[in-house]
Amino acid sequence: MYELKDVPGKGKGLVATRIVPQGARILCEEAVIRIPHNLDQPSSEKLKKYVCQQVNALTEQQRLAFLSLHNIYPYENAAEQYIGIICTNAFSIEDGETAGGVFLEASRINHACDNNTQKSWNENIKRHTIHALRDINEGEEITVYYLAAHNSRQARQEALRAKFKFSCSCGICSLPPEQIQINDDILEEIDHLDRLVGQRGLQGILSSPLGTLRYLDREIQLYNMTGADDPGLSRVYLDAAQVAIVHGDLARGRIFAEKAVRSWRISGGGDSKNVTEYGALPQNPSQLPLYGMSMQWKRAVDDVPNALGSTEFEDWLWKREASPRSGAQVGLYNRATFPAFSGLPEDRGVDMRLYRGSGQPRQHWCFLAEIVDFEFLARLHMEISDVDGRKIPLFFYTEGRGSELEPARLRRGYTIAILYAQQHAFMFDEPGIRQEDPARVKVKPPNDIRLTPRRCS
Numbered sequence: 065m066y067e068l069k070d071v072p073g074k075g076k077g078l079v080a081t082r083i084v085p086q087g088a089r090i091l092c093e094e095a096v097i098r099i100p101h102n103l104d105q106p107s108s109e110k111l112k113k114y115v116c117q118q119v120n121a122l123t124e125q126q127r128l129a130f131l132s133l134h135n136i137y138p139y140e141n142a143a144e145q146y147i148g149i150i151c152t153n154a155f156s157i158e159d160g161e162t163a164g165g166v167f168l169e170a171s172r173i174n175h176a177c178d179n180n181t182q183k184s185w186n187e188n189i190k191r192h193t194i195h196a197l198r199d200i201n202e203g204e205e206i207t208v209y210y211l212a213a214h215n216s217r218q219a220r221q222e223a224l225r226a227k228f229k230f231s232c233s234c235g236i237c238s239l240p241p242e243q244i245q246i247n248d249d250i251l252e253e254i255d256h257l258d259r260l261v262g263q264r265g266l267q268g269i270l271s272s273p274l275g276t277l278r279y280l281d282r283e284i285q286l287y288n289m290t291g292a293d294d295p296g297l298s299r300v301y302l303d304a305a306q307v308a309i310v311h312g313d314l315a316r317g318r319i320f321a322e323k324a325v326r327s328w329r330i331s332g333g334g335d336s337k338n339v340t341e342y343g344a345l346p347q348n349p350s351q352l353p354l355y356g357m358s359m360q361w362k363r364a365v366d367d368v369p370n371a372l373g374s375t376e377f378e379d380w381l382w383k384r385e386a387s388p389r390s391g392a393q394v395g396l397y398n399r400a401t402f403p404a405f406s407g408l409p410e411d412r413g414v415d416m417r418l419y420r421g422s423g424q425p426r427q428h429w430c431f432l433a434e435i436v437d438f439e440f441l442a443r444l445h446m447e448i449s450d451v452d453g454r455k456i457p458l459f460f461y462t463e464g465r466g467s468e469l470e471p472a473r474l475r476r477g478y479t480i481a482i483l484y485a486q487q488h489a490f491m492f493d494e495p496g497i498r499q500e501d502p503a504r505v506k507v508k509p510p511n512d513i514r515l516t517p518r519r520c521s
């Protein structure tokens with residue numbers, strides 16, 4: 065399937081000798097040397113002694129193969145040489161005890177940021193596997209991604225130079241500067257959305273399922289923009305399956321779970337830990353322990369619309385509201401444009417889903433609520449009620465502390481509209497809105513804007 069060859073500018077590398085289809089297992093290898101976590105200190109005497117014992121225990125053939133591996137570190141004795149080879153070539157082993165190990169074949173695979181294979185530790189079979197993330201052509205070099213996280217090109221280059229002493233010239237790193245910027249923005253936004261979903265956790269899934277689904281939908285779109293069948297997709301699809309299943313929607317839950325499992329099969333194989341753990345979920349989505357915590361989205365597993373085109377199907381799957389045609393009036397029940405409090409972004413950090421790098425919003429939204437009560441102490445403080453009837457505090461941190469509002473408009477029952485409103489976590493009150501810009505606030509008599517609570521399906 066592959067051969068070891070000289071690759072210009074990279075030393076040796078593995079090159080496909082025939083077409084390798086997506087999902088194919090290219091390598092499945094045991095470590096010849098393992099370094100336990102408690103010895104993971106390159107200069108320690110204990111490590112030197114341990115490594116010498118490990119190398120001496122290899123067969124002659126293995127020892128020669130080990131010694132022929134690439135070493136980017138200088139050395140003065142055998143122990144330092146062995147440690148240099150290990151540091152240049154080790155892959156991580158996620159078995160809880162081992163920091164990393166050396167694999168004689170896989171260690172020959174060079175890095176690319178647009179890698180065509182995925183390396184992963186398979187705890188079920190105690191081996192490292194390499195799977196094709198996409199079809200690989202005959203004569204094409206087999207590549208993996210050496211780093212842990214998605215970063216900007218500059219951060220990746222710095223990390224690769226520091227740890228492996230080379231500059232990457234892969235397809236992504238060689239793009240023209242403006243396209244590198246676009247790619248960096250996409251990776252940054254994926255990273256940001258990942259963290260947002262993680263921070264919100266189960267609470268986010270329970271209290272704001274549609275908001276969480278919006279984040280995940282955007283993440284998938286961003287992954288698709290990179291064109292890669294990235295292993296990160298599986299985690300996003302699993303999260304989407306959880307959102308649907310927790311709220312009783314087994315139909316969407318099954319479809320999302322199928323996509324997650326398919327992605328894990330491609331990157332780690334049918335015997336990988338994730339496929340073992342979640343492989344049966346598409347057949348029986350109600351097995352998820354949190355199934356039906358709310359039945360807000362109740363839907364039977366086979367209740368899937370069958371006459372939709374692919375775009376309409378994706379819109380249905382992700383519960384996307386139809387976006388209004390340009391010039392068309394947006395109904396007040398449109399939750400994307402007029403979100404409830406639970407659908408507002410948080411003001412911690414910049415939500416890349418909603419803002420461009422320049423700080424300009426990508427889309428427009430306006431928060432509408434009814435004034436329930438108000439008082440003017442150190443600043444104007446209102447209690448307001450959103451379209452779901454949820455009461456939240458609104459504090460004015462404007463220059464005039466809220467005095468900018470027309471006093472005649474400060475009436476209970478009047479409607480307050482706040483452009484680009486965001487959730488704020490107050491130390492001294494329930495989460496609410498901390499308003500700093502008076503120009504983004506309008507108050508209208510109740511008959512001017514009617515808050516008709518209507519739910520989208």
Ligand SMILES: C[S@@+](CC[C@H](N)C(=O)[O-])C[C@H]1O[C@@H](n2cnc3c(N)ncnc32)[C@H](O)[C@@H]1O
Binds near residue numbers: 073
């Ligand atoms: C694990 S080894 C990979 C196999 C190695 N090329 C060999 O000849 O055995 C890692 C080293 O390979 C080289 N390398 C890996 N990916 C590279 C890339 N994309 N460009 C240049 N050198 C690379 C670097 O010297 C790096 O420290």
